[in-house]
Structures are given as structure tokens and as C-alpha cells.
Amino acid sequence: MTMHPNSPEGRDVAYHLHSYTNARAHQEAGPLVIGKGDGVFVEDIHGKRYIEAMSGLWSVGLGFSEKRLVDAAVRQMSELPFYHTFSHRSHGPVIDLAEKLIGLAPVPMSKVYFTNSGSEANDTALKLIWYRSNALGQPERKKVISRQRAYHGVTIAAASLTGLPNNHRSFDLPIANVLHTGSPHFWRSHRPGESEEDFATRLATELEELIVAEGPETIAAFFAEPLMGAGGVIVPPATYWEKIQAVLKKHDILLVADEVICGFGRTGNLFGTETFGLDPDIMVMSKQLSSSYLPISALMVNERVFEPIADESNRIGVLGHGYTAAGHPVAAAVALENLTIIEERDLVAHAREMGAYMHASLEPLKDHPLVGEVRGRGLIGAVELVADKSLEIPADPTGKLGAAMNAMLIEKGVISRPMYDAMALCPPLIVRKPEIDQIVSAFSECLDELHASGVAA
Template sequence: MAANPNSVEARDVAYHLHSYTNARLHQEQGPLVIEKGDGIYVEDQSGKRYIEAMAGLWSVAVGFSEPRLVAAASRQMARLPYYHTFTHKAHGPVVDLAEKLVTMAPVPMSKAYFTNSGSEANDTVLKLLWYRSNAMGEPQRKKVISRHRGYHGVTIASASLTGLPNNHRSFDLPLPQVIHVGCPHYWREAQPDESEDMFATRLALELEQTILAEGPETIAAFIGEPLMGAGGVILPPKGYWEKIQAVLRKYGILLVADEVICGFGRTGQMFGSQTFAMTPDIMVFSKQLSSSYLPISAVLINDVVFEPIADESNRIGVLGHGFTGSGHPVAAAVALENINIIEERDLVAHAREVGRHLQKRLHALAGHRLTGEVRGIGLIAGIELVADRETREPWQKPGALGALVNRELQELGVISRNMADAIAFSPPLIITEGEVDIVADRLEQAMDRAASQILTPVLAASAKR
């Protein structure tokens, strides 16, 4: 902690409650203050530069300080800095963005609805599902099935959809309308001698049994990330989404694809739904939609979802839902320009090619004494750390080893993020193979440093015996 009470660090501790932070620990150690960013780099107030290997929070697709996004925001700010979309009002940027998203969607979609974050978007999804069920004369159809370790946000509804314990503890969550089924993490969850296909079949059977136990007529939808991000970068096993969707179709249950992390090139295709052959009824976007330069998110719905909602709004006289900033003109203009850049520079193909190099470099660490599993696709990857490769046991307690390696990596000038003991990588789509090499080299150094710290005491204890 800085001794100067007027420093940014001291004032941060004095006045600012942080997200995803131990508030008491923060009072002791204070923040890392980031002053500026450029390309794949950010710089702290001491002038130290870091490769931002998480693109902020999985989100800065085109890199930091992209001049075209700054100019797009400036132009729109000067022309129409704000307007709303209530009561039949519209403006050019929101219409343009809605048209762009609906027409570029990988499956037929009908309408776009805009919110300000992925959490708000998934909260809206739950409300629209309930609204639709009432419109269809099925008031009992209110339950949504999600998955353990899935991440869908932190509002009351979206945190309920999230399947991570720390998003529920002491918040009195989840809501009773949300049901969680198994996580599709083959390395952790498969039974002995169970193939990927057998594992996927078992998860599909679990889903069907859950639907039957709850009553198919009570289930509105199933929500899932194409691949799980904040749960530790979990790729579904082969055949998983094919089998899950077959069950959903059998019982007439809608599929919601949470593309907040996967969308706009992260997996090496424009959408994660394409990568994993999903055909959702609802798609949710945020993060890379605007490279997070401004807060914006979107919910796409198909006609099967839209038509009953439109009828119900006509019956009542209004769709009684909305946000002051929904479809904000400046955010919409930036999102449009961001998508234009992704398309013009072919960053999806770039992510696919450079992503192969990222996966290759990380898989080269599979033999490291701290490596449990390496997983990923495109420009998203995770390396799960273990203290004992045979038993897959953690060091001290779950998350301690991940936090240690993450600290060492930051000291070496790479910002990542650990989800428990999984170190995640989700760099800007503009990263080069040479820059990937720097990240991988420094990761290996960080793992070596951590290994020396956790293994030396063990060896010393063994020598005494």
C-alpha cells in the first residue's frame, strides 16, 4: 500500500469497492493502477508495460486505443450523444447495429434487443422466457436449465444461471426456477475408462432425466456457453452439443447460446455456435461486440421467441421492460465500427491461425511438473495446474497454485487470470505469433518459479526424514 494518502492507490482503497476482489486483502495490498493501453499492451502508472493476455475481461478484440473506435465515438458523441429506445423511438446507430447482428447471425434470427452488459442481457433473457410462456398460456413453463461451472453474469437472475458457488454464497442464490446439471469437463468429470462419446452420452441422459423429473412442460429453456469461459475454459467433449440439442428438440425446449465470451471471433469462427454446431433460438452478445470500449450487449431472438412476445405486448399494451441506456447511440456506433474492423482485417481468420500457434505453445507445456491439462481452441485457452500430476491434487487448497502462478506471471509482465487453478488466456485478436511466444515463454518461467517455491519445502522435509 502507498504511504501517500493522496495517491491513487490510497484513494482507491479508501473509496472504491472492487468486483471479484477480497475486500479485506485489498485494504492491505491495494490496486495495480493501469494508466493507458496500446494494442495488446497496457501500462501501469510506474511505466511498466504488460501484455494483456486476457484482453481485459475476454473482450478487447481489436486491441487498446484503436483510433477508428475513438473516432466513431467522437463523431457520434458530437451528433447525438444520447437517446433512448422507449415508446417507438429509434436512431440510426441502433437500427444499423440491430440489422447487422440479425443478418450476420449463423442461424435465422428475428429481432435484436439491447442492454448494457452480459449480465443484464441474460437477466432479460429470463424475463422474456417467462413472458413468452405466459403469452402461450403455459404459466408453468418457467424453469431454465443451466450447468455447473457455467457463467452467465451477476445480476440476481443471471447469477442464478451461473453455476459457480462463489456467485451464490451469501447472496441467497440461485432462484428456484433455475436448475443446474453436470459440467462437460471430460478431464475432471469423466468416469474411469469412459470415452468422450460415452461421457457426452451420460450428460445428455442426465439432462433428459432432469427434464423428466421436473416435468417437460415446466422447462422453458436450456442455457449454455458454446465453451465455458469463466468456469476455466472448458471445451465440450466431442458430440456433446449434438446430443444435448437432440434432447432439447425431443421435449420442445428452447436453446440459449451465451456468446458473451465466444462471439466475434474468439474461437476461430465468428460465433462459438458455429464452432460447436449449435442452432440456438436465442443468442447473447457483449464484450467483443464493442471490444468493451463502451458498455453494450445484445439479445437476438428468433421468430419462435418473438411472435408470442409481440402478441403479449399487444394484449397488455406494452412490453414493460427496458433500460435507459439500451441501444445507446455512441455505444452502438462503436460496436458497428468494431465489427467492421473485425471483418475488414479478417481477424476471425487471424484468430484461427494464431490460435493454432497459441494452442501448440501451451500444449508444449503439457509435460511440466505443474501441468494437469491444457485446453482451448482459437484464441482462448486454459492450463490447469496441479501439485501432483498423478492424483491431480491441488497445492494447499484449490486456487492457491493458480493464484501463485498468476502473480509470478504478472511480475514477468503478462496479465492473465486464474479461475481457481486454471490460468486463462484470451488475448486481443490482433496478437501475433511472436507475441504469443513471449506469453508462452513467460508462462513457463512463472510455472518454474512457482514450482521451486512449492517443491523446495517438500524436498527439504523429505531430506530431514
């Protein structure tokens, strides 16, 4: 593209360093600048309209034009535009939101701690876990286990928990005491003749072997998404969570459920914890908590986690942790209104119904010569592209097919996201059948065009 230096694209290239972007390639290609949003659609500054099949970043549950969220922000901004929760201070919206979240928790939880992003929430969870170990007189219990292909954020600790190589390369990550065990991707990682149940048993055995090798007394927690999101929309195989949790309970290891993507309806239940039968000690949430209209995140902890932390803060005299904008009154007010709308419109049930329709509509794509797997749950899914379907061989280099498919979809007015060669789908909770039909039709057309182009050869 040709970018005039005074155009939005030209000024972006001149002044803006982007996330998850090749900085050199961006200087040549420039950005897609979005100017408006309307329901499940967004529009660029040149007037082209797109279905946002990724809800922005897995997050805009109520779509891009929910006036009630805007009004909630304006009301709160007019009444109390900012206050904090340091040093025994509080305010109405954060009190109401904490109470609301505890009431919605699928397992008993004790307290909510507010942060501003999923990364901050996971970072805080790790700090509190270490703090708790010291409070219990177990200073050696500081190691935590995550999984290959996990995504838990990009701050130094959260990026260490993340199990994706490009989040570690040249950042000197992961930090010490963060370990990784196998990804639960059955299609990609199972052995010949291995059933889902056998695969789950093997992963649980490998986890226990890692714990024993490191020393169970040194392992504090296991971090995991109920369904893996940015690592490829990986659905856990049958019996996986039952077997993993048995290992954790055997060795008295905390379970942290990262609900940042799964939470608030995405998997067809309010939380992924319900969908996959988890019993976590800590739950981390963000994204659809406010439909991303304003930054807010939170972690909920149970009594088992809270009581030692409270005792330690009493011994020291303070819990020395906090963020200026954590529990911001405007963000909290928007989150409360967002949760109210989800309940009033029964959007969790709607997501379950539309998710079933989406997956049924995607099912025929499994027969395409470039498709290795179609997977997902509720209103989240992925189409895995392969160069050789019979051998499940990815493109060379990895990501080539995904990049080509993504560019084709953009041309057809559909925004997806390539995770290497897996194309993600995560439309807003408010999506309807005609819009799903439009997304699936674009996928089908692009697959045919991609195959005809010979890119996979």
C-alpha cells in the same frame, strides 16, 4: 505495498469497492492502477508495461489503442450524444446495428434487443422466456436449466444461472426455478475408461433425467456457453452438443447460446455457435461486440421466441421492460465500427491462425509436473495447475497454485487470470506470434519457478 493516502492506490483503497476482490485483502494490497493502453499492451501508472493476455475481461478484441473506435465515438457524440428506444423511438446507429447483427447471425434470427452488459442481456432473456411461456398459455413452464461452472453474469437472475459457488454464497442465490446440470469438463469429470463420446452420452442422459424428474412441461429453456469461459475455459467433449440438443428438441425446450465471451471471433469462427454446431433460439452477446470500448450488449431471438412475445405485448398494450442506455447511439456507433474493422482485417481468420499457433506453443507445457491439462479453442485457452500430476490432484487449498502463478506472471509483465488453479489466456484478436511467444515463455518460466518454490507441496 506502502500506499500514500493521496496516491491513486491510497485513494482507491479509501473509496472504491472492487468486483471479484477480497475487500479486506485489498485494503492491504491495494490495486494495480493501469494508466495507458497500446495494442495488446497496457501500462501502469509507474510505467511498467504488461501484455494483456486476458483482453481486459475476455473482451478487448481490437486492443487498447484502436483510433477508429475513438473517432466513431467522437463523431456520434457530436451528432447525437444520447437517445433511447422506448415508446416507438429509435435512431440511426441502433437501426444499423440491429440490421448488421441479424445479417451476421449463424442461424435464422428475427429481432435484436439491446442491453448494456452480458448480465443484463441474460437477465432480459430469462424475463422474455417467462413472458413467452405466459403468452403461450403455459404458466407452469418457468424453470430453466444451466450448468455447473457456467458463467452468465452477476445480476440476481444471471448470477443464479451462473454455476459457480462464490456467485451464490451469502447472496441467497440461486433464485427459484433455476436448475443446474453437470459441467462438460471431460478431463476433470470423466470416469475411468470413459471416452469423450461416452461422457457426452452420460451428460445428456443426466440432463434428460433432470427434465423428466422436474416435468418436461415445466422446463422453458437451457442456458449455455458454446465453450465455457470464466468457469475454466471448458471445451465441450466430442458429440456433446449433438446429444444435448437432441434432448432439448425432444422436450420442446428453448436453447439460449451465451456468446458473450465466444462471439465475434474468439473461437476461430464469428460465433461459438458455428464452432460447436449449435442451433439456438436466443443468442446473447457483449464484450467483443464493441471491444469493450463502450458498454453494450444484445440478445437476438428467432421467430419462435418473438411471435408469442409480440402477441402478449399487444394483449397487454406494452412490453414493460427497458433500460435507459440500451442501444445507446454512441455505443452502437462504436460497435458498428468495431464489426467493420473485424471484417476488413479478416480478424476471425487471424484469430483462427493465431489460436492454432498459441495452442501448439502451449502444448509442450503438458509435460510439466505442475500441469494437469492444457485446453481451449481459437484465441482462448487455459493451463490447469495440479499438485500431483499422476493423480490429477489440485492444490490444497484450491486456488493456491493459481494465485501464486498469477503473482509471478504479473512480475514478468503478463496479465492472466486464475480461475481457481486454471490460468486463463484470451489475448486480443490482433495478437501476433512474437507476443504469443512472450506469453508462453513467461508461463514456462513461472511454472519452473513455482515448482522450485515448493508451493505445490
